[in-house]
Amino acid sequence: MILSPFQLHRPDSIEAALALAAEHAADADFIGGGTDLMQNYKNRLNAKGNLIALNEVAELRGVSATRIGAMERLSGLADHPIVRRDWPGLAEAITHVASPLIRNQGTIGGNLLVETRCYFFNQTPFWRETKGSCMKAESDECLVIPQKEICYAAYSGDLAPLLGCLGAVLELASPTGRREVPVSEFYQGDGITKNVLGENELVVGIVLPDGARALRAGYRKLRLRDTIDYPEMGVAAAVKLDDSSRITELRAATTAVDVVPQFADYTGTCAGRTIADVLDEVADDLQANAQPKKNTALPVGYRKKMVGVFLRRLLRDLADGKSEGRISAA
Amino acid sequence: MSAPESGVVRSPQGVGQRVPLIDGASKVTGSAVYTDDLKMPGMLVGKILRSPLPHAKIVSIDTSRAEAMPGVKAIVTGSGDMAKFGVLPISKDEVALAVDRVKYVGDCVAGVAADTEEIAMAAMAAIDVRYEPLRVFDKAEDSLEDIDPGLKINPDTRHASNLHKEVNQNFGDVDAAIAAAAHVASGKFRFVGVTHAFTEPHCVIAHFEPTGRLTIWSATQVPHYLHRDLSAVMEMPMHKVRVVRPMVGGAFGGKSDPFPHEMIASLLSRKTGRPVKILFDREEVFLTNHGRHPTKTSVTVACDENGKLTGLDLDALIDGGAWGSFGVVTTYYNGVLSAGPYDLGNFRYRGRRVYTNKAPCGAMRGHGAVNSRFAFEVLVDELAEKCGLDPAEIRRRNLLTSNTTTLNGFRITSNGTAECIRRVVEASDWDKKRGRLPYGEGIGIACGFYISGSALRINWNKVPQSTAHLKIDMDGGVTVHCLAAEIGQGSDTMLAQCVAEVLGLPIDWVRVCARDTDTDPIDLGSYSSRVTFMAGLAASRAAEVIRQKLCQAASRLTGRPAEGFDTRQCEVVFLPEPEVRVHYLDAVLEAIAGKGALIAKGCYHDAPKMGGDHKGAAAGLSPTYSFQAYVTQTKVDPETGFIKPMKVWAAHDCGKALNPLAVEMQIEGCLHMGLGQAMMESFGYNRMTVSNPNLLDYKIPSALEMPDVEVHIVESNDPEGPFGAKEAGEGPLLPILPSLANAVTDAVGVRFYELPMTPDRVLNAIEKKERAAARTASGKKRTPEESVR
Structure with a gap:
């Protein structure tokens, strides 16, 4: 091709x-x-x-304690001493993206803006010809759920859920000026409209708030192979615990189970309690809100069920201070 | 052919040595030349317009707009005058380009040759094809109905339905055996199709030369069959057609048929007088398929109270897709290759292969045997449970011996199954683990049995199955000519090793030319695990002729009798007085003096006469068989359903490992491929279109999914194989699927009758089992089985 x-x-x-x-x-x-x-x-x-x-735009590069340029390559970020020291959950989440070769080439900005995916969309012209095309490609009707209003292509980035939980903010630039939008508010609409980025607007960088360094954060990903594949489902969480292991902040998010990543802030209902105490209620809630559609390899019911299973495991690991061990010690 | 007495090393890279493949360095450095690397002056780009419909009448094809486009050099469409072709003479049902009807999504409708790919694609879009849809045959069962003859996918069969081939074989009285059995296990198994997923897409260059000859360079496993069918379709005598096989980037059975694209490139070249290259994109590879057949397999196995098998009843309904390909053989192999390694007592088989409007299925590593083997080995474990026997022990109790005959007439010579079982049971600490690992961990065992070449040739003629020519001139280098196809499995290295062994030379004195029908004598090709056995014998026999000439030359130079000489490490040595020796090159010069280059040939013609006289008795006959036993240890995550195989102890009886390194690589490759089918691979359809025609969505395991593999090579020294060798490329795939499934059963207590065992299915099965257990525990509802107790 x-x-x-x-x-x-x-x-x-x-x-x-x-x-x-x-x-x-x-x-x-x-x-x-x-x-x-x-x-x-x-x-x-x-x-x-x-x-x-955007390769030659210097302002899109650079890593500091609080900011990552949108054009930073994923491999370099996962190995970057600042990222590994201050944002180990992010470094580990990056290792979930595609494969090493793709991470050598792919950028963090590109990952946040990864095109929404659907079984009926990500196919060749010949394949689409045999089916009649989908509304995200050449047609005006959806093949996932026949109707003409909503595109169900799923947001399938690996990093947005974690960055959103950390409270990261995107710097955007357009001919009319600059603005900042939190990751958790960036994704809006459906599989075609996707996010609030304007027609001629660019993601310049990702700002990580100082306070987020005290959060324990992680990402867990469902897929058949432990490399290459896009998520069939992914969950991220960030939690801050006080000296007696009581929650002071808790946010969680999903990817690949809806047209946009879903973010939930549980601080209000969970503050002052232990992770063990809130585990089921948080996992059940996040799972209940997942809306996977039948447009990836694994069945919808299974993907939804795994939201709860994976989030429970992630929260337990965060409580215990355990990582997945995907990156060796810095 | 035998090796010298033990301890004597004729060649540092001879038989039994770990020899890196001789084409390995060129592959890993990128210098190997594959078909797509070839560029010819004036070469055109060929593209194939394919059918978007699964079954339709072609009302009209209008190519006039496309033909008028600048840069478009030729367009070809189908014609009823063109010869049909196909790898088996008994089912030649393929056409180069659709005639009147398209039969699957992807069927070839028109070929375009143009200056560039862009122009060719634009031309394809400008071809106007009008279709009239016909009834689509999707489910295999639907193809069993009698239908209007106009709807027969292959109008030439003698059936009134879309049945392609039916096999019925019956040995003994299975019904009586089952009725009298102490224990019976049965299951209805479902296997989705899987495909080869080799790295190099199909590629061909055809050049109709000014001399009037046609030369074709193609990524093929079967240059000889391509040669024959090209000759038929192009209506040119075989001597006017030359087939060249450049380096092949994997095949696994997926390049073992003559293909339409090879014919289309030839037709386009004839029309333009220019070389035409067709390179598939990955989607076309999937549409061409020829992979493992989707199959519904019903199996019943019976045994007595001691676990002795008394009967196997097997029924396979095989979905062949739109062409015949190797399907007649597939239909037999689904049954007859269950005849070992166990003594069955009684055996009945019904196999039916049907045509459907899907991408054609064909031969794939482990051809025909994989699905039935899975079903059988899973049910053997169920019988073991019912008998209260250890799964390894029930297998040991039922093994065929060496030098025996199976009940369907297969001649078994060497047989290392018992040793295979002993080795893996011991190495895996089986006795301490089976049934004793914590919940979520398990260990399973399974055996295998496979042919080492087909005893009978596909084409009924008297051409030997394999012939090798050797040439040595005054430089001393040895050229081996043989059409055996190196497809990554190591056949060139095997040929070189056999020759190096006999002539007592380091392997770098040997060069293998196994790629050109103009210069290399016929070998039938790389399929049915025949090459090591047959081409290995042919090359060894040719080398033996030369070795004798060298011994005679040394005799003339030293005055000692020729019988006392042997070749040793670049010398020809008089064994009774080892200080009397002639350098290899001196012996060569003496041998060619006044006569010219040394040449010799050797061949493997046929296995000895064997087999029964029932219908289909020849199917599955092989000069020898390979045997396997694997133990697989796995983890199963009961919350997610993920299977994580941890370690495989893989014992394979290959007779004699000519190259232990290559045998290990074959076993590891088989394991990877089998695990893919067991865990994730699925050649699916969405309303008759291949649902996942790319390597992102068709999931083959990555390196991260591979377990640790401990290979145990068992050498039973086959009496007829080259230096005792038999196959190692396909049989080792068979046991990995059932040994993993049996390990999953040990881990979480659920048995699988359907592949692949994706995590959602595993979790469903576990939850179903837990629900049943909960019902039983609460006493609310008993399962029928429980009620009987």
Whole structure:
């Protein structure tokens, strides 16, 4: 399968990138690592005539104690001393993304903006021809649940749930200026509208609040193989405990079980209690709110059930201070 | 062919040595040349327009718009005049391009040759095909109905339905055995299709040369069968067709048929006079399939109170897809390859393969034997439980011996099953673990049995199954010519080792040319685990002829009698007086003096006459059989249903390991492939379209899913194999699936009748069992079985 034709642009500043985006209006995509986008271009899925490469924009790089540039590669982040020291849960979550080769190329910004996925969408033109196409591709009707209103393609990023639980904030830039949007409020709408990012708007960086360093955070992922695969379901949680192991903050989130990641803040109902005490109530609630649709490999009921199982395990591990051991000691 | 007395090393890379594959370095450094690496002057890009419908009449094809596009050089469509083809002479039902009708999604409708891929794709989009949908045959059962002849997927069968082949075999009285049995276990098993998932997509270059000859470079396991069928379809005598097999990036049975794309490239080249390359994308590989058949298998096994098997009743309904391919053989193998390694007592088999409107199924590693073996071995464990016997012990009690005949007439010579069981039971600490591991951990055992080449040739002629030519000139290098197809399994290395062993040379003196029908004598190809046995014998026999010439030359140079000489590490040594020796090169020069290069040939023609005289008695006959026993230890997460195989002790009787390193690699590769089918692989359909035609959605295990593997090579020294060897490439796949399933049963108490054992299915089964147990405990409702007690 060959790529669809496009013009490649290589701006060296955010302003130049945004100007190109405005110039080409609806016929342009930004490209970070391209590991997601190129596959969709090969499949002729909403391919555009212009690609604006962000490789050479210096402002999109850099890692500090509180900020990660959107164009930072995932492999580099997982190995970065600051990330490993201050955000070990994030470093470990990154190792869940795709495979080592893809992490060498893929960026954290690209991961947050990963295209929503659906069995009926992520297919070749020939395959779609045999089915009649889906509303996210060429048609106006959904093949998951026949109707014309909502696209059920699932948000399937691995990092958004954890970053949202940590209270991370996205820096966005557009021709009209800059703004900040918390990760937990960024994702809105359905499988097509996806998030609040404007037409010509760019994710510049991810800001991690100082206070989040005191949180214990982790991510657990359901998939058939322990590499390569997108999540069939993923849960993240972040918890702060006081000296007597009482909860002072607790947030949890899911991915790949809905059109957008779902974030829940349990601080209000759980503050002052132990993790063991709140385990079932939190896990049952998160599971009850999961709305997986029949558009991935594993059955809907199983994926939903695993929300509870995985969150219980994650919270127990966080209580015990245990990691998954996916990265060796820094 | 035998090795010299023990302790004598003729060649440092000879028989029994751990030799890295001789093409390994070129592969890992990227210098190996695969078909897609070849570029020819003036080469065009070929593409295939495929049917989007599973079953439809072609009302019209209008190629005029496409033909008028700049850069489009030729378009070909089907014609009823073209010869049908297929790997088996008894079911040649394939056409290069659809004639009047398309029979599955992906069926080839038109071929396009153009200057670039972009132009070819645009041309395909401009071809206007009008279809009229026909009734679609999806379920195998539907294909058993009598139908209007116009709906027969293969109109040439003698059946009134879409049945392709039915096999009925009956040995003894199974019904009586089951009625009289102390214990009976039975199950209805369901197997989804799986596919090979080799790395290199199919690729072909055809060049109709100005000389009037056709040369074709193709990623194939069967250059000879391709040669024959190309000759038939192109209506050219075989000597005008040349087949070249560049390096092949994996095949596993998926490149063991002559294919439409090979014919289409040839037709396009004939029309344009230019080389035409067709390279598949991954989706086309899936649509072409020829993988393992989806099968519904009903099995009943009976035994007496001592666990002695008294009967096996097996029924397989096999979904063949749209073409015949190897399907007649598949239909037999689903039954007859259950005839070992156990003495069955009585045996009845009914196999039916049907055509459906799906991608064709064919041969895949372990061809025909894998699904039935799974069912049988799972039920043997159930019998063991009913008898109160250890699963290893019930197997030991039922083994066939060496030098015996199975009840369906297979001649068993060497047989190392008992030793295989002994080794894995001991190494795994089986007796301490079986039934004694904590809940969620388990250990299971299973055996296997497979052919080592088919005793009878596919084509009924007198061409030997394998022939090898050797040539040595004054440089002393040995060239081995043989059409055996290296597909990554190590056949080139095997040929080189056999020759190096006989001639007493380091392996780097030997070069293997096994890729060109113009220069290399016929070997039937790499399928049915035949190459080591047959081509190994052919090459060894040719080398033996040369060895004798070298001994005679040494005799002339030293005045000692030729019979006393043998080849040893680049020398020809007079054994009674070892100080009398001639360097290999001096012997070569003496041997070619006045006569020219040394040449010799050897062949493997046929196995000795064997087998019964019932219908289909020849199916499954092999000059020898391989045997296996595996123990697998696994974890099962009772909350998520995830199976995590921890360790496999894999014992395989390969007769003699010509190259232990290669045998280990084959066993590990078999394990990986079998675990895929057991745990996650599923060639599924969504309303007749392959549901997951890519390697992201078709899940093969990654390195992280692989257990630790401890290989035990058992050497039973086959009396007829080359240096005692028999196959190691397919049989080792068989036991991994049931040994894992039996380990899962040991871990969580549920038995599986359906593959793959994905976590959702495992969890469902566990929960079902727990619900039943809870009902029983509360006394509210008893299961029928409980009520009887």
